[in-house]
Amino acid sequence: MINRLKNRYKKSQLTNDDYLFLFDSLAEEEFVSFDCETTGLNVKKDEILSLGAVKIVNNKIELSDSFERFVKLEKHIGEESIKIHYIRPCDIENSIEAKIAIEEFLHFLGNRTLVGYYIKFDIAMINRYAKQIIGTTIPNKSIELSSMYYKRYQKKSSHEFVDLKFDTIMESLNLPRLGQHDALNDAVMSAMMYLKLKNLPEYKGAYR
Numbered sequence: 267m268i269n270r271l272k273n274r275y276k277k278s279q280l281t282n283d284d285y286l287f288l289f290d291s292l293a294e295e296e297f298v299s300f301d302c303e304t305t306g307l308n309v310k311k312d313e314i315l316s317l318g319a320v321k322i323v324n325n326k327i328e329l330s331d332s333f334e335r336f337v338k339l340e341k342h343i344g345e346e347s348i349k350i351h352y353i354r355p356c357d358i359e360n361s362i363e364a365k366i367a368i369e370e371f372l373h374f375l376g377n378r379t380l381v382g383y384y385i386k387f388d389i390a391m392i393n394r395y396a397k398q399i400i401g402t403t404i405p406n407k408s409i410e411l412s413s414m415y416y417k418r419y420q421k422k423s424s425h426e427f428v429d430l431k432f433d434t435i436m437e438s439l440n441l442p443r444l445g446q447h448d449a450l451n452d453a454v455m456s457a458m459m460y461l462k463l464k465n466l467p468e469y470k471g472a473y474r
Contacts, residue, residue, distance in 0.1 A: 273405045281401030289405055290377040297322040297409075298374070299381040299457035301449045302388040305339070309390045313339050314364060317371055318449030320457050322381065325465070327457045333374045334450040336361035368395040372404070380408040381460045383432050383452070411435070411456055414463045435459060 277289045300319035306312035319333040338361040371392070382388055385408050393403040412430045415438075419428050436443060436455060439462045444451040 276402045276405050279402035282399070285372060285400045287376055288372065288400075292407065293376065293378050295324050296378045297381050297457075297460070298376075298378045299327075299453045299460060300333075300371075300375075300388065301382060301452035301456065302391050303449045304391060307387065309387065309394060312391075313337070314367070314391055314395070315339070316449040317367055318451070318453040319371065319374060320450070320453050321374075321378070322457050322460065325461060327454065327461070329454070332450060332454070333371065335367040335370065337364050337367045338362060364395055365399060368392065368399055372396065372400070375404070375406065378406065380406050381411065381456060382408070383411045383456050383459070385410050409460065411459050411463070414460070415439075418463055418466060439463070 273289065277286075280286065280289075298319050298321055300317065302317055303315040304312050305315060314337045316337060317333065317335045321328040321331055380389065389404070389408060396402070396404055412435070415435050416428055416430060421428065432452075432455075433443070436459065439459060441455065441458050441462060444455055
């Protein structure tokens, strides 16, 4: 009921009817796994460097229909950011304006549920741009992979620490790494992680 009211409010704030599709009824068995590479972790000040996403339809990752965009920055890429993402100024020479990248991403996303690792931050970054473009934040549901894994993990004691690092979860689930971290590779690996967790016996029917 609360979510319905929130979505109704968001829809009332929409300034561009071309994006009404975001509020369509939920697409069953369709998800979008996505990842943002950013210049830092400050939602208000930092910028999106790149966006990667892939659709999951009927338990299959649609690799042939993936999404990857490099975003033109307003500021220079700092050295600390380069050390983390290995994205240099020369790598984004042919990038596109943030507005265009987000518009294209919203059309790719549609009304599907979002899947991601520590997804709250990535959604917050998308919403910062979306509010400027469509007047409101996206209404899409989301699934947090670290929470899925934590609930699935069988602790030996109530005091045991559960390592929720991305690479640790991938290794624990016996999933292959796809080279260095970038937005698209992380989106694909997140999709694999989601399907592995979803199809474990204890998760049957819990995440749709």
